[in-house]
Amino acid sequence: MDTLLEILRGIDCDIDFENEKGLITDRLLDSFGLIMLVGELETHFDIRIEASEMMPENFDSAEDIYRMILRLGGNS
Amino acid sequence: MAYHTPLYLALFFPAILLGYQLAPRKYRWAVLLAGSFGFYYLVCGRLVLYLAGTTVLVHYLGIWIELLRQKSRMEGEREQERNWKKQGKKILILGIIILLAILVSRKYYNFLGQNLNALLEALGLLPYFPPKDLLLPLGISFYTLMAIGYLADVYWGRIRAEGHMGYLALYLAYFPQIMEGPVCRYSDVAAQFRRGGDLTGENLAAGGIRIFWGLFKKIVIADRLNVLVGELFAPESSYGGVFILAAAAAYTAQLYMEFSGCMDLVLGSSRMLGIVLPENFRQPFAARTVTEFWQRWHITLGVWLKTYIFYPASVSFPAKKWNCFGKQRLAPYWTRLGTAAIALFPVWLVNGLWHGPRWSYIFYGMYYFVLIILGIAIEPMRLKLLKALGLKEDAWYYRCMQRCKMWVIILTGELFFRAEGLAQGLKMYVRMFENFEFSPLWDGSLLNLGLGKGDFCIVFLGCLAVAAVGHGRERGILSYAGLQRLWQPFRWALYYGLILSVILFGAYGEGYQIVDLIYAGF
Structure with a gap:
């Protein structure tokens, strides 16, 4: 989780990723931030994120992202 | 039908x-x-x-x-x-x-x-x-x-x-x-x-009001503007200068009133049946950036393109390869720009093509593609400039500047969108800068284009009403629930005013022709 938070802060240091629950639905993280995040997650956790995973439910909070990483078999 | x-x-x-x-x-x-x-x-x-x-x-x-x-x-x-x-x-x-x-x-x-x-x-x-x-x-x-x-x-x-x-x-x-x-x-x-x-009373009432509001936008404003737009965009016309600016503004207003008015009819009809469909417009002319404009204009098409083209393209093989290459060899700025271009190009190509088989529509899609990429490219410089000048992004004057910039972008895009082909669009765009004077706006020249003073007044007041209602809706004041909270006589006066304005000021009968729905042609 710490690695994830570090990556998220690298994408946008102005967002409170530890507490925000609506990163996508409240449009805090834009589409370009999201695609940069996907690249970082794939590199750091050795996972493959496909188009089917690209939905708000998987990216709305740090916990949601972390759950997705675990589900995809990431090296947490 | x-x-x-x-x-x-x-x-x-x-x-x-x-x-x-x-x-x-x-x-x-x-x-x-x-x-x-x-x-x-x-x-x-x-x-x-x-x-x-x-x-x-x-x-x-x-x-x-x-x-x-x-x-x-x-x-x-x-x-x-x-x-x-x-x-x-x-x-x-x-x-x-x-x-x-x-x-x-x-x-x-x-x-x-x-x-x-x-x-x-x-x-x-x-x-x-x-x-x-x-x-x-x-x-x-x-x-x-x-x-x-x-x-x-x-x-x-x-x-x-x-x-x-x-x-x-x-x-x-x-x-x-x-x-x-x-x-x-x-x-x-x-x-x-x-x-x-x-069927419920609430759904019937809410849907019915929405239908009349849609008719107001379509018949009172859009169909009236159709006369002006038809004259200014006619292939044989040779208008220049401020007339082209007026043509772009009139068509933009016509398209918005027509399409969003049709959406009011659609959503209102469906609401009467108790079926709520997603909204397609949300105050598009209040947008401050191109991306925001497309989050407010034809929203459901934007969501479709994002879900089924942008995201798959952003996790596609070329995008991932570029990301890897960028991380090893390039600065994050170029990596981000390249990834955005790879993911956005198919989105805007499809957006343009979807509207129809014309080069001007493809140009329209590419126009927004280039503007969004430019926006991403100059973002770091823009932030530096704001900091250096001590300007605040949320200051009223800066918001005004951004909205004015967006209006120029929107009007230019719609000029090409409506023109009879890309060649006419380019000709009109060039002619706009020839002998540009503002005087035709008030010397009576506009009254020779098929609309009288009364028509211009109705269009102007209608647009003001639509802007005010849109503003109210954005703040939740003029939703159906918000209307119910108004003083009852005032509320009913609004309803009767709406119905009467459609009947009295609708552009139908002698001197007007029935105008088909524009987006039904796409």
Whole structure:
């Protein structure tokens, strides 16, 4: 989780990723931030994120992202 | 039988409402389905077979994908899972190819043929593709997108394939949305179709008000502006200077009033039946950036493009390869810019092409692509400049500047969008800067374009009213619930004022021609 938070802060240091629950639905993280995040997650956790995973439910909070990483078999 | 015609409003739709309420709850979907196919047949005749064929195809392919997934789940092996994904993907691609082939053969054949013939002639060969007189099935661009979205959602496991062909047929053919959208996702409406609830006073009232509001935008403002727009954009016209600016502004207002007014008719009709469809507009002229504009204008098309093109393109092989390359060799700025370009190019190409088989539409898509990429490219410089000048992003003057910039961008885009071809668009754009003077705006020259002083006053006041209502809605004041909180006599005065203004100021009768829905042509 710490690695994830570090990556998220690298994408946008102005967002409170530890507490925000609506990163996508409240449009805090834009589409370009999201695609940069996907690249970082794939590199750091050795996972493959496909188009089917690209939905708000998987990216709305740090916990949601972390759950997705675990589900995809990431090296947490 | 468009949504603003007396035939729809006074005969067809009330008959559907009555039939819906009288039918047993579990067969109400069938009333809507029969009404939808009846509506389609009345408008398009035998072309309804295209819609029926698409329904059968999509139903069958969806179930095929679902069965493969279920089989792999039962067998449980990881290898099986991988196999089903491969097979499922093949079926999805097959479905997309067939759906696009139908769309291209009806909508783009002549455009492609014309351009290929020109290419053949340039190479010294004889033209091979004779032009054909093809009829376009109503709403094919809309229901094709919805069909592709449905198959992708089934493949991605976001929804289960619909086993009941009737519900799927209703999703694709639903009469309020078949002409101009909104582009719904199956999950938006499936449960509402199944529920088949009673008509309620609240839904009838809220839907009815919305319908009258849509009629106001369409008949009072958009159809009146059509006279002016037709004159200024006529291929033989030679207007220049401020007249071109007026043409762009008038068409932008006409398109917005027409399309958003039609959406009010669509959403209002559907609301009366108790089915809530997604909104398609949210104060687009208040946008401060290009990206924000497309989050407010034709919202459901934007969501579709984002979900089914932007995201898949952003995790595609070229995007990932570029990301890897960028991380090793380039600064993050260039990596981000390149990834954005790879993901956005297909989005805007499809956006342009979707509107129709014309180079000016492709130009329109590419215009926004270039602007968004430019926006990303200059973002770091913009932030530095703001900091250096001590400007605040949320300051009123900066917001005003951004909105003015957006209006210039929007008007320029719509000028090319409406022009009779890319060549005319370019000519008009160049002519705008020749002998530019503001004086024709007040010296009476505009009164020679088919509209009188009274018409201009009605258009101006109508636009102000629409802007005020949009502003109120954005703040939740003028939603249906918000209206209910108003003082009752005042509320009823507003309702009567709306109805009377449609009757008294509508652009119909002598001197006006009936104007078809613009987006129904796409």
